Amino acid sequence: MPYMQRDALIQASQFQSTAARTPPGLVVQQLSLSYPGNGSALVDINLDIPAGAVTAVIGPSGCGKSTLLRCFNRMNDTIEGCRYSGAIYVGDNNVLAAATDVTALRRRVGMVFQRPNPFAKSIYDNVAYGPRIGGIRRKRDLDEIVERALRDVALWDEVSDRLHTGALRLSLGQQQRLVLARTIAIEPEVLLLDEPASSLDPISTLKIEELIYELKHTYTIIIVTHNMQQAARVSDWTAFMNGGKLVEFDETDRIFTNPVERATEDYITGRYG
Amino acid sequence: MSEKLSYKQHISAQFNAELDAIKNDLLEMGGKVENQIELATEALLQTDSEPAEAAILIDRSINRLEVEIDEQCARILARRQPAASDLRLIIAIAKVTTDLERIGDEASKVARVAIKLAPVQSPQPTELRFRRIANHVNRMLRQSLDAFARQSVEQAVKVVLSDADIDDDYHSAMTELQQAMRTHPDHIEYLMEQVWALRSLERIGDHASSIAEQVVYLARGVDIRHADNEGLRNLIN
Ligand SMILES: Nc1ncnc2c1ncn2[C@@H]1O[C@H](COP(=O)(O)OP(=O)(O)O)[C@@H](O)[C@H]1O
Numbered sequence: 488m489p490y491m492q493r494d495a496l497i498q499a500s501q502f503q504s505t506a507a508r509t510p511p512g513l514v515v516q517q518l519s520l521s522y523p524g525n526g527s528a529l530v531d532i533n534l535d536i537p538a539g540a541v542t543a544v545i546g547p548s549g550c551g552k553s554t555l556l557r558c559f560n561r562m563n564d565t566i567e568g569c570r571y572s573g574a575i576y577v578g579d580n581n582v583l584a585a586a587t588d589v590t591a592l593r594r595r596v597g598m599v600f601q602r603p604n605p606f607a608k609s610i611y612d613n614v615a616y617g618p619r620i621g622g623i624r625r626k627r628d629l630d631e632i633v634e635r636a637l638r639d640v641a642l643w644d645e646v647s648d649r650l651h652t653g654a655l656r657l658s659l660g661q662q663q664r665l666v667l668a669r670t671i672a673i674e675p676e677v678l679l680l681d682e683p684a685s686s687l688d689p690i691s692t693l694k695i696e697e698l699i700y701e702l703k704h705t706y707t708i709i710i711v712t713h714n715m716q717q718a719a720r721v722s723d724w725t726a727f728m729n730g731g732k733l734v735e736f737d738e739t740d741r742i743f744t745n746p747v748e749r750a751t752e753d754y755i756t757g758r759y760g
Numbered sequence: 761m762s763e764k765l766s767y768k769q770h771i772s773a774q775f776n777a778e779l780d781a782i783k784n785d786l787l788e789m790g791g792k793v794e795n796q797i798e799l800a801t802e803a804l805l806q807t808d809s810e811p812a813e814a815a816i817l818i819d820r821s822i823n824r825l826e827v828e829i830d831e832q833c834a835r836i837l838a839r840r841q842p843a844a845s846d847l848r849l850i851i852a853i854a855k856v857t858t859d860l861e862r863i864g865d866e867a868s869k870v871a872r873v874a875i876k877l878a879p880v881q882s883p884q885p886t887e888l889r890f891r892r893i894a895n896h897v898n899r900m901l902r903q904s905l906d907a908f909a910r911q912s913v914e915q916a917v918k919v920v921l922s923d924a925d926i927d928d929d930y931h932s933a934m935t936e937l938q939q940a941m942r943t944h945p946d947h948i949e950y951l952m953e954q955v956w957a958l959r960s961l962e963r964i965g966d967h968a969s970s971i972a973e974q975v976v977y978l979a980r981g982v983d984i985r986h987a988d989n990e991g992l993r994n995l996i997n
């Protein structure tokens with residue numbers, strides 16, 4: 488949907504609570520992956536990730552959370568010798584199919600990493616970066632996109648008077664929200680967040696969590712976190728992984744009050760593995 | 761059938777110690793409440809005020825334990841953010857504590873009735889039924905606490921199902937007391953006391969049953985408070 492059209496829709500629906508669009512869910516089928524010289528990192532993962540909700544992926548360090556996340560936008564393609572099989576459907580399209588246009592895929596499926604990584608440019612140029620590549624040139628259009636994205640991540644009020652100063656001068660928490668603004672400025676449908684708050688202080692962390700809550704109606708969000716309380720706070724669904732396998736997937740309420748698998752129970756209650 | 765007994769230890773030894781401490785306090789509180797009911801019912805049945813005084817004295821330490829256990833629950837929730845079985849344990853303990861405290865209150869009421877009735881010779885048409893009801897609720901409490909300690913779903917469900925067994929005795933005793941009031945209008949004051957004691961015993965049975973319900977929640981994560989008998993039996997078959 489073009490940006491102007493989306494704005495018009497949002498304005499038109501200001502007094503209704505109807506979401507402007509419905510993002511797709513993700514279906515993972517028999518996904519396996521191995522890194523060169525490192526054996527299997529993912530083993531036969533089958534998973535239905537619900538649309539327009541937050542799914543948390545939890546599990547011990549090295550269990551394959553980031554690897555799984557990187558499959559959703561084919562980031563693992565950049566790793567030499569990495570092999571995978573299976574299918575991942577975003578809507579009707581199999582992401583893993585050879586014919587997939589990876590650049591187009593990464594516009595649909597945006598990703599935010601643990602360390603905030605804004606470009607060494609102005610705040611404005613960080614957010615306008617994607618839309619400009621997407622062909623938007625008119626200053627008025629770009630201004631609107633930048634303002635909306637910064638408002639969506641609750642950063643506008645803090646930076647509106649210094650949009651043209653360097654992004655790297657922001658605090659870490661602000662940088663991470665800027666990166667999120669940069670990611671949503673090109674209107675992806677799926678957001679992949681890999682421990683997005685783990686380098687932030689508690690207040691910035693809560694702000695990011697609040698954003699996730701706000702954004703989940705318009706995006707399908709998958710968040711990897713090693714912070715179990717964070718998973719419990721922000722997610723609707725939780726996937727617990729161990730040793731490259733999906734151990735249990737269920738509603739977060741269920742996982743955190745009465746998980747089925749003993750391994751899940753031991754992990755979330757902090758018992759010896 | 762005891763389940764989930766084979767929990768591994770938490771990585772945090774301190775957390776293990778905190779959970780052990782709160783479980784021990786709960787069982788201590790349960791022991792005191794059991795003791796209190798025994799004394800109160802003995803006083804009532806023997807028309808002896810001495811055990812009744814003792815029962816009322818115990819109430820203070822029960823109240824103190826209730827406050828202490830609540831504080832421990834709040835502290836663990838705030839500091840440990842427990843999940844899964846740990847979370848259910850804390851929730852169950854908080855509820856069981858409330859039930860135990862109420863049982864303590866009811867037992868004190870029975871004890872006060874015993875003290876009032878001790879000096880008078882009022883008719884006791886229902887002594888046998890009283891005794892049966894008292895024994896029954898004592899047993900229910902003991903078994904529900906035992907089920908809690910062992911996390912035994914089977915034993916807990918049996919306690920809940922057995923709550924209905926005192927209904928017959930309870931209603932017959934009430935009817936007999938009403939008849940006695942008609943025959944001995946001059947004893948109405950004392951007979952009313954017996955009605956209160958009877959109702960207290962019945963409520964103790966209800967609380968024991970609700971303790972047993974918490975055992976099932978703790979062990980299986982299932983809420984059986986509004987389950988029918990068939991649903992209950994399915995849990996143990
Ligand atoms: N680029 C890589 N090359 C080789 N092995 C890797 C690479 N990335 C991750 N691994 C291995 O794959 C496993 C899963 O890693 P990862 O997905 O990063 O786990 P997590 O995010 O759950 O901590 C680990 O054993 C890790 O060492």
Ligand SMILES: [Mg+2]
Pocket residue numbers: 552553554711
């Ligand atoms: Mg990782």
